[in-house]
Amino acid sequence: MKIRQALDDPDMPTEQVARIISTEPVLSAQVLMLSNSAMFNRSTKKIEELRVAVTLLGFSVVRNVAISVGMKQLKDQQDNTSKSEQMEGLWTRSMRVAALSYVIARNRTKLSADKAMVAGLLHDIGKFYILSRAHQYQGLFTSDQALWELIDQWHADIGAAILESWEVSDDIREAVMDRKRTDLPLHTRPTLTDVVAAADFLDAGFVKQSLQDIDWTNVPGALKNLGLNEESAIRLMTETRQEMAQILRVIA
Structure with a gap:
């Protein structure tokens, strides 16, 4: 604090x-x-x-490092091997989304890239919190599937509550809450929510399949707000590969 x-x-x-x-x-x-x-x-x-x-x-970079250290400490508290592996997966994905959020904000908007990186890093903080507490209530979950159904249902609200208690700025809280919305309004001035939503989508697509295999006729409105289509998204990720690697080293 x-x-x-x-x-x-x-x-x-x-x-x-x-x-x-x-x-x-x-x-x-x-x-x-x-x-x-x-x-x-x-x-x-x-x-x-x-x-x-x-x-x-500078204060912005130190702030990002402090958040990263705090989340890693939360991740490392797990003594259950299965949950520890799940936390590790969440952490790895959070780092990738943070790096993507940074380069998207810097290259496609006038928003603060440092703030975008923080929002990306924190976008799954609700999942971190629930998973870190799950071992205390193992009797409530008959399977990992039941646990993840609860996480999927509640992580956004819990994440927003955590960020509010941390007095994180409204736009970061909104990005955490709204990044999965399918009805994000179309506009010409991208928001932090657009940036994190696009980073979340592109990372998931990149991990599961090649970006070329994504159905680019059915993408979140956030990508449209950022002017990202198949060609420009692939070019962005290709041209910023080295920059993203440096960012990952900063927060890893």
Whole structure:
């Protein structure tokens, strides 16, 4: 909570942010590691101070790292092998959707790409929460199918409630709630919901089959709002492959 509040305050001194980060060993290590990566540190001088690392990365990147660390800690709490594998799958997909959301926002909209990445990373937070608690109520679920039916029914509302309690911005909460809507309005100014919905759709299509095999005559309105068709979507994913790989290294 403290780190989120600090990073949400643009007037917060970097030294104070660094002190708060220093109380979280895993986050501290991740911030320092990232600040010394080739993606951010073009010099040969190793960064060893959190204050310098935060200055180099900026609050937006540190916020993304903090969210990533928090979600990974939630994932790693699972002691049930089956549930652990399911959490790992959710985490991997969340990272891909986050990377896709970033490149879609940066290349197809005037929206903040950093905010889009956060929205993509959090788009399945409701599923994370339910799955992380499922082992406490194993008697309620006769099978994994029953569990996932409940997750599919409730994850969006639970995710939105979690994000509200975290005081996450309205547009991110709306993206989590509405990305699966089939009646998203058509408009010429794409929203964050459009970005996450498109990333979610393209990732699912890319994993299950090649993008060429998708029925492009029946795609979510979000893709139309973003001006993405088969040709432009394939070109976007091809041209940003290296960028997405770098983003995945940032949040992995």
